[in-house]
Amino acid sequence: MIEVENVSFSYPNNIEALKDASLLINDGEFVAIMGQNGAGKTTLVKHFNGLLKPSKGIVRIDHVETTKTSVAALAKDSGFVFQNPDHQLFSETVEEEIAFALKNFGFEKDIIEKRITWSLNLLGLSQYRKTSPFLLSGGERKRVALASVLAWNPKTLILDEPTIGQDHRQKENLRQFIIQMQTQKKTVVIVTHDVEFVAECNPRVLLMKDGTIVADGEGKEILTNPELLNQSSIVLPQIAKIFHSLSSYGLPKNVIDLYEAKNILLKVLEERK
DSSP, rough: OOEEEEEEEOOOTTTTTEEEEEEEEOOTOOEEOOOSOOOOOOHHHTTTSSOOOEEEEEEEETTTGGGSHHHHHHHTTTTOOOOOOGTOOSSHHHHHHHHHHHHHTTHHHHHHHHHHHEEETTTTTTTTTSEEEEEEEEHHHHHHHHHHHHTTOEEEEEEETTTTTTHHHHHHHHHHHHHHHHTTTTTEEEEEEOOOHHEEEEEEEEEETEEEEEEEEHHHTTHHHHHHHHHTTTOOHHHHHHHHHTGGOOOOOOOOOOHHHHHHHHHHHHHHH
């Protein structure tokens, strides 16, 4: 459980990045945090594993205040994947990168080997096992950073712009993995500008603007509301635009899930034959 109570945060240059933010994320939820650059999204999620501590207010992770524990103590249960993988990667090979945290957390050698192989296979990186991560493309480095966190199986997974540099197949793999995480009752929080990816996943959506949370609700409701999206400088997903333009033909405006939308469109076309 992630509890944020009236949290404000200012950087040393006196920029106030969060202003009296409050929210509750329960175990097993999938939450997408969206908003324009500078809205405070990354600042907010860095409070979820203690990387940042509030200037005012309280953040609790599983009822433990982040100001009263260390980042190391929080890290095993809260895995964080940075937007820029170069801020996270440092080892000579992909294999060593993934093994690093596992060794620090005290996993046995045979378990480490199994977890490395599992995460490499999951993210399509097996062929790069002995390769330096810095020789890979930006999208591949992003997947290495994700693999290095997934390997220790954290209770909460925090992903900052996870779809940047990923093709459609990798985005679909990520979507399926998030579904798998949800079946395991794990919490997934993503920061993203990828409105189409969010539309496919239909998580709970938080919209942010100028350090404040301006909307919080189901994706179907938030991402079909032009007024709310405009506040956070987010465009309607393509499927929502289609349904809005065809609403006069009896299509509901609030459909956002692409799979549900496809079935509705097929049904309407069948009825009009």
